[in-house]
Structure formats: C-alpha cells, structure tokens
Amino acid sequence: MDRGGAMEADPFHNAKEDEHMDAQTFKAGKMKMIQPDSLKDPKLDKLKEVLLGWINESLKAEHIVVQSVEEDLYDGLVLHHLLARFAGVHLTLEEMALTASAQIRKLEAVLEELEKRLEQQDTKWDVSLIHKKDLLATLHLLVAMVTRFQPEVELPSNVKVQVVVLEVSRTGIQSDVQTEVLTEDRRDNAQEVSDTNDPMEQLMDMEVKQTMAGVGLQVSDLDQQFSDGVILLLLIGQLEGFFIPLSDFRLTPDSHEHMLHNVSLALSLLADLGLQVSAVQAQDVVSQDVAGTLKVLYALFRKHGG
Numbered sequence: 424m425d426r427g428g429a430m431e432a433d434p435f436h437n438a439k440e441d442e443h444m445d446a447q448t449f450k451a452g453k454m455k456m457i458q459p460d461s462l463k464d465p466k467l468d469k470l471k472e473v474l475l476g477w478i479n480e481s482l483k484a485e486h487i488v489v490q491s492v493e494e495d496l497y498d499g500l501v502l503h504h505l506l507a508r509f510a511g512v513h514l515t516l517e518e519m520a521l522t523a524s525a526q527i528r529k530l531e532a533v534l535e536e537l538e539k540r541l542e543q544q545d546t547k548w549d550v551s552l553i554h555k556k557d558l559l560a561t562l563h564l565l566v567a568m569v570t571r572f573q574p575e576v577e578l579p580s581n582v583k584v585q586v587v588v589l590e591v592s593r594t595g596i597q598s599d600v601q602t603e604v605l606t607e608d609r610r611d612n613a614q615e616v617s618d619t620n621d622p623m624e625q626l627m628d629m630e631v632k633q634t635m636a637g638v639g640l641q642v643s644d645l646d647q648q649f650s651d652g653v654i655l656l657l658l659i660g661q662l663e664g665f666f667i668p669l670s671d672f673r674l675t676p677d678s679h680e681h682m683l684h685n686v687s688l689a690l691s692l693l694a695d696l697g698l699q700v701s702a703v704q705a706q707d708v709v710s711q712d713v714a715g716t717l718k719v720l721y722a723l724f725r726k727h728g729g
Contacts, residue, residue, distance in 0.1 A: 455559055457584050461584035470606065473577070478505065483694065581608035585600055686709055
C-alpha cells in the first residue's frame with residue numbers, strides 16, 4: 424500500500440503552528456523544535472534516509488511505502504506494522520484510522536506495547552508529539568526501535584541537532600537553545616571492538632569459510648568472488664537450509680545486468696530473512712566494493728557465526 428504523495432516537511436512547519444497552539448500545548452509547559460539550520464545538516468538527511476530504508480525494507484512484504492518520516496507515521500499504521508514485524512504483537516485495531524481521535528487511540532495502544540519492549544526509562548516522544556508529526560520525537564522513536572530490534576543496521580554516527588526549547592510559565596515564554604543527540608558517537612566504541620574482536624578475523628573462522636572451502640574458494644579476494652552474486656546466493660541457500668531454484672538466477676552471468684539481478688535477489692532474500700544490510704546497494708557488490716561486500720557477509724556471520 425503506497426501512502427503516496429508525502430512531501431518534505433516545511434523547515435518552519437512547527438513555527439507556523441505556534442499561531443494555532445491550543446491550551447493543551449501550553450499546559451505541557453515546554454516544547455522543542457529543531458532549528459532551521461540543523462534541518463539542512465547532511466548527517467540528519469542521511470539518518471532520515473537510513474531510517475526510511477529500514478522501514479520500507481521491513482514492511483516490503485506488506486506493500487507499505489513510507490516516503491517521509493515526518494508525514495507518514497502520525498496515524499499509527501506504520502508503527503503498528505513494525506510492532507507486529509519485530510515484536511510479534513498483533514493488536515486488534517482498525518487498519519486505517521481516519522479521524523484524529525481514532526488515530527490517537529491507535530497510537531496510544533501501539534506506543535504502549537512498543538515502550539514495554541524498548542525498555543527506555545526516559546522516552547523523548549509521546550502520543551501527542553508523534554500525532555502532531557513532530558520530527559524530533561519521531562526520529563528519537565525510530566532510532567530507539569532500530570537500536571532495539573535490529574542493532575546490525577548501521578545508523579549514521581554522532582547525529583546532533585540544535586533545538587529551540589520554549590517554556591511557558593505564568594510570567595511569559597522563555598527560550599533556550601540546546602544540543603540534542605539523536606545517535607551516539609560510535610568511533611571510540613568501534614575502535615575497542617576492532618582491537619579485540621575484529622570482524623575480519625572472525626569472518627575467517629566462521630561457517631562461511633568452511634562453506635566457501637567446500638566449493639573450492641579462497642577467502643582472499645572476497646569482493647571479486649561475490650561480485651556476480653552466484654556464490655552469495657549459494658552461500659545464503661546453504662546457510663539458511665533452502666534451495667534457490669536455478670531458474671530464479673543466472674548461474675553463469677555474462678552481463679552486468681545478469682550480475683545485478685543475482686545480487687539484487689540475494690539482498691532481497693537477506694531482507695526477507697530479517698537481515699538488513701544498511702546502505703548497501705546491488706551495484707556496490709557488483710562493482711567489487713570491498714566494504715559493501717563485507718557488510719553483506721558480516722550480516723550472515725552475525726546470524727550463523729555462533
């Protein structure tokens with residue numbers, strides 16, 4: 424189902440709504456909005472792009488296409504499907520909530536179940552913010568979901584935004600500018616892991632190595648050996664225990680298009696198996712991009728490497 428036609432939010436969207444804030448907003452005492460300059464940050468754009476890719480890959484089987492994290496999550500439909508997909512929770516709720524009150528009821532039920540599983544003491548979102556299409560709250564929620572349900576998805580590191588905090592009191596409105604962290608800086612953490620638990624060293628000892636040896640392959644030159652998609656498909660089939668019909672792919676690809684078809688099929692199978700390979704395109708593997716190829720193999724390793 425294509426929710427269709429969602430346009431990028433106006434950077435001054437929240438500011439425009441200030442003129443129409445209701446009494447409930449003021450009772451909350453405090454509100455935040457991202458500064459326009461931060462909305463132009465390429466790292467923020469990249470985070471939104473990765474989150475959109477994660478949602479669309481996760482809900483591909485349901486034919487749900489999300490075009491904007493600002494515009495397409497407010498009614499609870501997408502969040503409900505993600506809850507079912509990753510937590511196995513199927514709530515008895517109407518599929519399409521058309522009125523604001525119905526949407527809020529749906530969000531309340533979905534967020535209640537999500538928050539039980541996210542196990543965060545200090546949530547940076549609530550039903551009202553999500554329903555009002557608040558970008559900051561929506562991003563915090565999605566980052567928490569990815570981190571909890573699919574930590575192998577590589578979110579951009581150290582994404583921060585400047586936010587204006589408005590606090591309403593009897594004496595008037597006070598404002599302050601603060602830095603809000605959306606994703607942590609993983610560089611120090613990653614260095615520690617690489618020093619003690621190098622993925623490449625583990626890759627050499629995993630079941631993939633044995634499988635490759637069984638078909639006469641060396642572990643060196645991984646980028647070349649996997650670029651046509653054939654060995655990758657055979658590897659997926661053997662590790663996952665199913666047969667991929669030869670009619671579904673080109674066993675002896677003799678063109679760039681054939682190789683793209685094979686690798687695309689492999690990535691699609693990985694997605695169906697719940698193994699998201701963030702930011703890797705079929706073209707990356709075909710063009711023998713080492714980093715892209717290793718991300719694909721490491722996704723398999725995390726599941727089967729023991």
